[in-house]
Amino acid sequence: MLQLSIFLENAQGxxxxxxxxxxxxxxxxxxxxxxxxxxxxxxxxxVENPEEVAEKLRERNCVVKITQVWVLxxxxxxxxxxxxxxxxxxxxxxxxxMYGFVxxxxxxxxxxxxxxxAEIMQAAMDKLALK
Amino acid sequence: MTQDELLxxxxxxxxxVLKAPYYKKRLAEVGIYYPGDVKSLEDFRKIPxxxxxxxxxxxxxxxxxxxxxxxxxxxxxxxxxxxxTVVGYTREDIQLWAKIVANGLxxxxxxxxxxxxxxxxxxxxxxxxxLHYGCExxxxxxxxxxxxxxxxxxxxxxxxxxxxxxCTPSYALYLADSLEEEGMTxxxxxxxxGIFGAEPWTEQMRAEIETRLGIRALxxxxxxETMGPGxxxxxLKGEGLxxxxxxxxxxxxxxGNVLPEGETGELVLTSFNKMxxxxxxxxxxxxxxxxxxxxxxxxxxxxxxxxxxxxxDMLIIRGVxxxxxxxxxxxxxxxxxxxxxxxxxxxxxxxxxLEVQIEVxxxxxxxEIRELExxxxxxxxxxxxxxxxxxxxxxxxxxxxxxxxxxxxxxxDKRKExxxx
Ligand SMILES: [Zn+2]
Numbered sequence: 001m002l003q004l005s006i007f008l009e010n011a012q013g014x015x016x017x018x019x020x021x022x023x024x025x026x027x028x029x030x031x032x033x034x035x036x037x038x039x040x041x042x043x044x045x046x047v048e049n050p051e052e053v054a055e056k057l058r059e060r061n062c063v064v065k066i067t068q069v070w071v072l073x074x075x076x077x078x079x080x081x082x083x084x085x086x087x088x089x090x091x092x093x094x095x096x097x098m099y100g101f102v103x104x105x106x107x108x109x110x111x112x113x114x115x116x117x118a119e120i121m122q123a124a125m126d127k128l129a130l131k
Numbered sequence: 132m133t134q135d136e137l138l139x140x141x142x143x144x145x146x147x148v149l150k151a152p153y154y155k156k157r158l159a160e161v162g163i164y165y166p167g168d169v170k171s172l173e174d175f176r177k178i179p180x181x182x183x184x185x186x187x188x189x190x191x192x193x194x195x196x197x198x199x200x201x202x203x204x205x206x207x208x209x210x211x212x213x214x215x216t217v218v219g220y221t222r223e224d225i226q227l228w229a230k231i232v233a234n235g236l237x238x239x240x241x242x243x244x245x246x247x248x249x250x251x252x253x254x255x256x257x258x259x260x261x262l263h264y265g266c267e268x269x270x271x272x273x274x275x276x277x278x279x280x281x282x283x284x285x286x287x288x289x290x291x292x293x294x295x296x297x298c299t300p301s302y303a304l305y306l307a308d309s310l311e312e313e314g315m316t317x318x319x320x321x322x323x324x325g326i327f328g329a330e331p332w333t334e335q336m337r338a339e340i341e342t343r344l345g346i347r348a349l350x351x352x353x354x355x356e357t358m359g360p361g362x363x364x365x366x367l368k369g370e371g372l373x374x375x376x377x378x379x380x381x382x383x384x385x386x387g388n389v390l391p392e393g394e395t396g397e398l399v400l401t402s403f404n405k406m407x408x409x410x411x412x413x414x415x416x417x418x419x420x421x422x423x424x425x426x427x428x429x430x431x432x433x434x435x436x437x438x439x440x441x442x443x444d445m446l447i448i449r450g451v452x453x454x455x456x457x458x459x460x461x462x463x464x465x466x467x468x469x470x471x472x473x474x475x476x477x478x479x480x481x482x483x484x485l486e487v488q489i490e491v492x493x494x495x496x497x498x499e500i501r502e503l504e505x506x507x508x509x510x511x512x513x514x515x516x517x518x519x520x521x522x523x524x525x526x527x528x529x530x531x532x533x534x535x536x537x538x539x540x541x542x543x544d545k546r547k548e549x550x551x552x
Contacts, residue, residue, distance in 0.1 A: 005498035007491050009528045035500050039525050040491075042500060061530045063496045096499060114498070 001071050002050040003112065006043045007063040010036060018043060018062070025056050031071075031112055033099035044099070046071070046112060070113045070121060072130060074100070081111060084130070091124035093117075132376075132432065134172070140403045141175055141379065142166035147409045150196040153189045154411060157181070176381075176389055180399060182414040186216035186356065195219050197407045207255045208355045215255070218355050221407040225264065228358055231375045232265020235364030238373060238428045239349050241295055241324060243270030248288055250298035250306075251329065252278040257359030258329055262297045262351075265361060271295070278302065281309045292321045300332040300340060300348070305534060307343040317345040326351050328360055331438050331456055335463035350437050352417075357400045357410045363435055366428035372437060373430040377403045380421050380433050381412070395420045397442055398435065416442040418454075446476055446544065448483045451520050455541045458487055458522075461513040465506070473532045477545040485522040487514065490529050 008014045015034065022029065022045075031046040046069075047053050054064045074080045085095070094116040102109055115121045124130075132140075146166040148154035161177045162168065169175050186194060195202070203222050207215040220228070241247070247266045251258030259277055266273045274291055276284060278298065284306060287293070296303065303325055310317065322344055328351035340348045352372050353360035363372035374380055379401040382390045390396045398417045402410040417438040425431040440454035447453070455474055462472055471490040476483060489510065497503055503526060510524040533540065 003498075005496075007496050007526075007528060009531065014528075037500060037504070040503070040527075042498060042503070044498070058493075061528075063491050063493060063529055065493075065496055065498050067498045 001046065001069055001112075002066050003069040003114070004045050004047060004050050004054055004057070005065045005067060006045070006057065008041045008043055010038065010040050015041070015043065021057065021060055021062070022047075022053075025053065027053050030103075031099070031101035031110075033097075033112070035097070044112075046101075067114060068118055070115070070125065072111050072113055074109045074111055076107075076109050080109070087128055087130075088121070088124050091127065092120050093124050094120075137379070138169070138172070138175075141401065142169055144401060144403055144405075144409055144411060145169055147196050147406060148411045151194050151409075153185060153193045154181075154196075178412050180383075180387065180412045180414050181410070182416075183216055183356070186218075187214050190214045191217045192219070195407060196409050197221055202407050205255075206257045206260075206355050206359065208257075209255075216356065219407045224405055224407050227377065227404060228261065228361065229264040229268035231358065231377055232261055232361035232364075233268035235351070235361050235373070235375065236265055236269055236271075236326070238366040238430055239324060239326065239364060240367050241266075241269065241271060241326075245271045245294045245324075246274065246292055246321075247271045247295040247297060248274045248276055248284070248291075248293040250276055250278055250284055250296065250302065251360075257353070257355045258297075261353065261359035261361055262326065281306060282313065285310060285313055285315060288322065289315065289319050294321050295324045295326065296322055296344075296346070297326045297351075299329045300327040300336055301330060303327055303340045303344065303348070304336070307340065310344075317343065320344075322346045324349065326364070328352055331440060331444075333439070333456060333459055333463065335460070352435070352438060354415055354417075356413055357402055357415070358405070362400065365437075366426060366430065368426060368428055370426065371422070371434040373426065373428070374421070374433040374435055376432050377405070378433075379403065380435065382419070382421055383414075390420075392422050393420055395436075398438075418442060444542070446474075446542065448476060448485050448518075449520055451518060453485075453518055453520070457517050458514060459541075461517045462487070462489060462510065465509050465513050471529075471532050471534075472541065474542045475545065476542070478549065483546070485520060486525055487522050488525045488527045488532060490532055491526045492529055 006018055008018055027047050029045050029047055033044045035042045054066055057064045074084055096114040096116055098111050098113045100111045157179050201221050202219040204220040204225060207217045209215055249259055249262045253259030263273055263275055323346055325346050325348045327348055337348045349365040350372055351360050351364045353362040362378055363374040365372050381399040382396040383399050384390055384396045398415045398419050400413050400415060418440045419435045419438050421433050421435045423433055439456045444455055445452050458474055473488040475486040507524050514522040
């Protein structure tokens, strides 16, 4: 799956501005995470038609990057996420960052994973029959 | 030029400047009443320097060496502190200036077949008309569009098939930005050479302009007090700016001593054959170095390095001399970042602070904070390497630093603002 990352200055109202722009563009955000430092942050979002949205954001002077991520369904029970991750780590997957969200329709807990090496991740997903 | 020929030229200039009350007084101070009183280069070097301040104090016409009825044109540079500095030209001066610019352009490979878009400002500023008359002298087709109005610049550039662009280097970059925004590419244009000046720029900026506009970018130098643009210009060999034979350059250290060939200091210019507003040992405040020799383009005489800094631009931060161009050099050497930056100098307690804001772009942005922090760190390290003082680098959003259609504003010195308030 493709994720959009947007560079945001850590100034008052910038996050709201960015979200307003996305609303203007009629973009529905399915998952979101904000990583921030003192000066700036990176807003990461999962949306429909990421390439199209990225282009529109660029037209509005946003710096946008498209990155490949994986969405993993997580058993909704204690240790559910840990169990899944342990399996992936055993296959040599190196996680850069992750964030969780709940899919509305079926209340399914999910995580977005960004990994160092996409090929290793794909191989692990195939082998473990994860989705 | 032999020493004797040089002295002869210098004496001719002295004869002319003695007609101006200001110079008559200055020369008397060092015992020069007649041109013949300068018997050697050592005598010449005793002559006090003239600077912008002298023009302000003798505003408006105190340095003119011919009566107003002989003058046909006035130019002036905007005084940031009140009065402008005024310069005047006789008809012969205008013709001389046109020839000087034409000669420089010829060495830059520009011919009567070229279509030249002059996007320097026309008016009291010398940029626009200086290039304009030089191009006409050369027989090129001139588009006197002046500065600004970017969309129109691009439209005419495409429709008229401009082959040469004359403007400030930062405006050239602005045009390159706008080209993309207008949905055009450099292939839609016929540009082949750019003549860029009126502000200091770097080799990296040259590379960026050359790639993005698909042209050779050449540096032109001049200042209204000594003529206007055309005092020196790069030829296609790109080994420096050839100084026209109508100017005699000296490089001085900060105590006013003349430095030998190749050493870096302030450029001081004396003009030959100029009548209305002759210049004698004029302090340009520009920092460069000069060498003597000949070039395959046909130039013989002095060649100067591109001006990378101005005496006035120098910031003193924690006692260290810092030129904005050094910070630009650091930013560009780290790469992946376009040169949109702002230097903010401030004081916290008794300590000067240096912050460099740099716009993040598609090439430098990385989704991982760790990578962004590394970029920030690399920039800080590089600035420290070059300047030997610590700077705080702040990554900011694109287009958040104000753009200018003329000279780019690169420095905000809050210490000065604090002193004023
Ligand atoms: Zn040459």
